Amino acid sequence: MRITNVELSSIKSYDDTINEIDFRPGVNAIIGQNGSGKSTVQEAVGFALFDYLDKRVSQGDFVRNGENSGKVRVTFISNKNGKKYTVERDAKGSIYRVIDEADGGKLPLSGKDEILSWLKEHLGIPEETELETLWKSSIGVPQTKFTNDFAETPRNRERVFNPLLEVNVYDDVWEDLREANNVIEEEISDLETEIEGLKSKVEDLDEKKEEFNDLKQEIEEKQEKLDELKEEQEDLEKREEELEDLDDQISDLETEIDKKESTIEDKEDSLEDAEDALEEAEKAQDTIEEVEEEYEEYEEKDDELDGLREQANERDDIQDKINGLEKKQTELETKKEGLEEDVEDAEEAKEEMEDLEDDVDRQEELEEKLDDIEDKEDEIEDKEEELDDAEDELDGIEDEIEELEEEISEIEDLEDKADELDELEEEEQDLRDERSRLEGRIDDLEEAIDTLEDTEEAECPTCGQDLDKKHRGEVLEEKREEKSEAEDRISEIEGELDDLEDEIKDAKDAEKEVNRLPDLYDRLEGLEEERDDKEEEIDDLEDKIEELEEEVGEKDELEEELDELDDPKSEYNSAKATYENNKEAEDELEEVEEELDDLEDEIDEKEDELEEFEGLDNEIEEIEDRLDELEDAHETYISKKETAEKVEERQEKVDDLEEEIEGLEDEIEENEEEVEELEEQFDEEEYEEVQERIGDLQGEIGNLEGTIETKQDRLDDLEEEIDEMEEQQKELEDKQDEYESLEKDHEFGKFVRESMKEARPLITEILVKEISTEADRIYRQLRGTATEQLEWRTDYEIVIRENGEEKEFHKLSGGEQMSAALAVRLAILKLLSDVDIVFLDEPTANLDEEKRRNLVDQLQELEGFEQLTVISHDDTFESVTEHAISLEKVDGATEVVSD
Numbered sequence: 001m002r003i004t005n006v007e008l009s010s011i012k013s014y015d016d017t018i019n020e021i022d023f024r025p026g027v028n029a030i031i032g033q034n035g036s037g038k039s040t041v042q043e044a045v046g047f048a049l050f051d052y053l054d055k056r057v058s059q060g061d062f063v064r065n066g067e068n069s070g071k072v073r074v075t076f077i078s079n080k081n082g083k084k085y086t087v088e089r090d091a092k093g094s095i096y097r098v099i100d101e102a103d104g105g106k107l108p109l110s111g112k113d114e115i116l117s118w119l120k121e122h123l124g125i126p127e128e129t130e131l132e133t134l135w136k137s138s139i140g141v142p143q144t145k146f147t148n149d150f151a152e153t154p155r156n157r158e159r160v161f162n163p164l165l166e167v168n169v170y171d172d173v174w175e176d177l178r179e180a181n182n183v184i185e186e187e188i189s190d191l192e193t194e195i196e197g198l199k200s201k202v203e204d205l206d207e208k209k210e211e212f213n214d215l216k217q218e219i220e221e222k223q224e225k226l227d228e229l230k231e232e233q234e235d236l237e238k239r240e241e242e243l244e245d246l247d248d249q250i251s252d253l254e255t256e257i258d259k260k261e262s263t264i265e266d267k268e269d270s271l272e273d274a275e276d277a278l279e280e281a282e283k284a285q286d287t288i289e290e291v292e293e294e295y296e297e298y299e300e301k302d303d304e305l306d307g308l309r310e311q312a313n314e315r316d317d318i319q320d321k322i323n324g325l326e327k328k329q330t331e332l333e334t335k336k337e338g339l340e341e342d343v344e345d346a347e348e349a350k351e352e353m354e355d356l357e358d359d360v361d362r363q364e365e366l367e368e369k370l371d372d373i374e375d376k377e378d379e380i381e382d383k384e385e386e387l388d389d390a391e392d393e394l395d396g397i398e399d400e401i402e403e404l405e406e407e408i409s410e411i412e413d414l415e416d417k418a419d420e421l422d423e424l425e426e427e428e429q430d431l432r433d434e435r436s437r438l439e440g441r442i443d444d445l446e447e448a449i450d451t452l453e454d455t456e457e458a459e460c461p462t463c464g465q466d467l468d469k470k471h472r473g474e475v476l477e478e479k480r481e482e483k484s485e486a487e488d489r490i491s492e493i494e495g496e497l498d499d500l501e502d503e504i505k506d507a508k509d510a511e512k513e514v515n516r517l518p519d520l521y522d523r524l525e526g527l528e529e530e531r532d533d534k535e536e537e538i539d540d541l542e543d544k545i546e547e548l549e550e551e552v553g554e555k556d557e558l559e560e561e562l563d564e565l566d567d568p569k570s571e572y573n574s575a576k577a578t579y580e581n582n583k584e585a586e587d588e589l590e591e592v593e594e595e596l597d598d599l600e601d602e603i604d605e606k607e608d609e610l611e612e613f614e615g616l617d618n619e620i621e622e623i624e625d626r627l628d629e630l631e632d633a634h635e636t637y638i639s640k641k642e643t644a645e646k647v648e649e650r651q652e653k654v655d656d657l658e659e660e661i662e663g664l665e666d667e668i669e670e671n672e673e674e675v676e677e678l679e680e681q682f683d684e685e686e687y688e689e690v691q692e693r694i695g696d697l698q699g700e701i702g703n704l705e706g707t708i709e710t711k712q713d714r715l716d717d718l719e720e721e722i723d724e725m726e727e728q729q730k731e732l733e734d735k736q737d738e739y740e741s742l743e744k745d746h747e748f749g750k751f752v753r754e755s756m757k758e759a760r761p762l763i764t765e766i767l768v769k770e771i772s773t774e775a776d777r778i779y780r781q782l783r784g785t786a787t788e789q790l791e792w793r794t795d796y797e798i799v800i801r802e803n804g805e806e807k808e809f810h811k812l813s814g815g816e817q818m819s820a821a822l823a824v825r826l827a828i829l830k831l832l833s834d835v836d837i838v839f840l841d842e843p844t845a846n847l848d849e850e851k852r853r854n855l856v857d858q859l860q861e862l863e864g865f866e867q868l869t870v871i872s873h874d875d876t877f878e879s880v881t882e883h884a885i886s887l888e889k890v891d892g893a894t895e896v897v898s899d
């Protein structure tokens with residue numbers, strides 16, 4: 001087995017990418033500074049392939065800080081089949097699986113136990129070996145344990161190395177055998193009790209056997225006697241059967257005879273009946289002969305009558321037809337009369353219509369004229385209404401004209417007033433201007449007054465001369481007067497302005513009215529035109545009405561004439577209706593007359609046919625009379641005919657019966673002879689004796705059988721008891737054999753146990769001696785001296801001897817300890833295990849240059865390992881190994897640099 005590849009993701013110093021480290025056969029060196037992630041590679045292999053993780057390191061610690069889970073993938077070549085597999089395991093995750101590298105498929109292993117068992121098989125490790133132990137104490141010993149294991153107390157050393165050497169098995173056997181021996185002892189004591197019980201049960205066996213044999217002989221004797229009696233009984237029963245048979249035959253024959261006699265009696269009765277019937281048939285034959293002639297005549301006449309009746313039917317059909325035709329004739333004649341009347345009506349109506357024609361024309365003319373007049377009367381009415389409306393409208397127009405003329409004359413009066421407006425407005429403006437001027441003057445005066453009153457100016461504001469008190473008073477007075485005059489004028493102007501405003505308002509109103517005048521004149525002109533039109537319209541209407549009234553004047557005259565005519569049109573119409581109803585009658589009449597002619601011809605024809613059947617009824621009557629006379633004879637013939645035909649048949653029956661009776665009488669005679677013969681053979685006395693002896697024998701046999709049965713029951717019981725006892729006897733013998741064999745087993749168990757107790761130290765001594773010898777050889781090679789000697793003792797302590805001086809392990813230097821531990825571990829691996837890989841973590845610690853080189857050389861030479869992986873911060877290995885992998889820590893993460 002060897003590893004080809006290890007991948008780490010998010011494990012300790014390895015980041016979350018796939019960090020791949022490839023492995024080769026032979027020596028691999030993993031090289032790097034302290035803390036670069038070397039030991040982690042070894043730990044990863046232990047975790048994936050050997051289910052080992054240092055007890056002090058949880059899976060959480062194994063996962064890189066800050067990550068949720070880490071992944072390890074180890075690919076190796078199987079020891080079992082040479083195939084490549086990858087074991088994939090998550091730290092702090094649930095994945096643990098094996099992938100077949102040939103097809104990338106996951107192996108169907110469920111759970112850790114199945115995976116570990118599969119691993120042992122493919123790593124070449126026996127099923128009973130514990131993977132974890134193997135790893136931590138030999139294949140991948142953790143750095144810290146490497147030498148420490150040997151510095152432990154003897155008891156702890158045993159804990160480490162006993163499982164490795166697998167010597168505990170002897171102690172286990174010794175322990176297991178204690179239990180086995182106890183079980184055997186218990187079984188032996190149980191057997192003893194069982195054997196005692198069985199012995200007491202089979203005590204009476206011989207006695208029972210004797211009783212059995214005696215009883216069997218007795219039953220055999222009784223059985224012999226019983227057989228004899230049964231033989232006699234059988235013979236007698238045979239004889240009894242023979243006699244019974246004879247008796248039965250006799251009574252059977254007698255019964256037969258009785259039966260036949262009664263049959264003869266029945267047959268004789270039948271014969272009598274048959275003879276009577278024969279006589280009857282013969283009589284019938286005679287009667288038939290007598291009436292035969294009359295019978296035949298009857299048949300003939302009867303046929304003739306059928307023919308005549310058929311003719312009568314034919315004749316009756318013709319008569320029915322004639323009746324039908326005559327009925328039709330009557331109907332047609334009635335119809336003809338009606339039609340003749342209709343023809344007359346039509347002619348009369350035609351004449352009347354011709355007479356009325358002129359009057360009807362006049363009536364229509366008058367009615368038309370009157371209709372016309374009525375239309376005109378309606379028109380007059382309409383026109384008069386129109387006239388009234390027009391006159392009303394004319395009145396309205398005239399009123400409007402009058403009003404308008406009045407309004408116009410009123411406005412024309414305002415024209416002078418309106419003309420004053422311009423003048424008034426000019427006057428108003430002049431007044432306003434004057435008022436403004438005055439107000440300005442007042443302001444100036446007030447200022448001058450104020451100045452004069454307040455300041456003591458040297459100069460008069462008006463005249464410019466120096467102001468003294470007097471002048472100041474005069475000027476003030478002057479100013480005040482002027483101001484008061486101006487104020488008076490302003491209030492006068494305001495009064496005038498108020499009056500002017502009223503006048504201006506009136507003038508403006510007047511002007512507004514005057515402006516409306518042109519419109520009003522237009523309107524007046526329009527109304528006057530309208531009035532003229534209306535007056536014309538009224539004249540036209542009055543003319544029209546006069547005209548119409550003249551035309552309507554004829555009305556009374558026309559009405560009078562119409563009354564006198566007295567409505568000839570309705571008379572004409574009723575005549576016309578009559579004519580229309582009957583004008584077809586003439587054609588129809590002609591048709592009916594033709595039909596009647598045809599009908600008469602047909603009736604004549606049929607009556608000629610009827611004449612042929614004259615005298616038919618008489619003929620029929622004559623034949624019917626003759627048939628009445630013949631009827632009795634005819635009936636007699638028919639009624640006897642069947643019986644008469646049976647004469648021959650009945651004669652045959654009589655003959656047959658006579659023959660049968662004779663046959664039966666002969667048979668009876670024969671049977672009676674047979675009975676006589678049988679009665680000679682049968683002996684009544686013998687029969688009774690035989691029956692009595694059979695009864696006796698039955699009793700004797702019954703008794704004997706009862707006795708035998710009772711004895712047989714007892715015999716059966718005995719046999720059963722004996723069988724059971726014999727079985728117990730057999731069991732007893734088996735138990736005794738078993739007892740002996742168990743005793744032997746017990747002895748052997750004790751012996752083996754003793755041996756096992758002594759085996760462990762012995763075997764340990766042998767194994768350790770062997771390892772010690774090999775370790776000594778390796779040690780000396782590593783140290784490169786022949787003077788030092790290594791011994792690994794049975795208490796697993798390493799002792800080094802040099803120049804006759806003995807040094808225990810703890811007294812050795814660091815380098816010496818490492819070399820010694822390495823020597824022992826390599827020796828163990830080589831001698832004890834099938835595993836051919838090993839990891840050595842910092843094996844050169846504490847070794848000087850020379851020793852280091854020795855170690856490297858030695859490792860290169862080491863036999864029996866397919867793959868050896870050395871972990872070191874020391875680059876000695878880099879130069880000497882075929883394959884070196886360098887690890888570097890960059891920014892807190894491991895980087896792999898493979899050569």
Ligand SMILES: Nc1ncnc2c1ncn2[C@@H]1O[C@H](COP(=O)(O)OP(=O)(O)OP(=O)(O)O)[C@@H](O)[C@H]1O
Nearest residue numbers: 012013033034035036037038039040061063064065
């Ligand atoms: N859970 C973790 N997350 C991140 N880094 C970790 C974690 N656990 C350990 N480390 C770091 O990973 C590095 C690798 O340790 P490892 O034991 O593999 O180093 P080494 O190369 O064997 O060192 P030495 O030569 O000292 O034995 C160490 O620096 C350690 O501090």
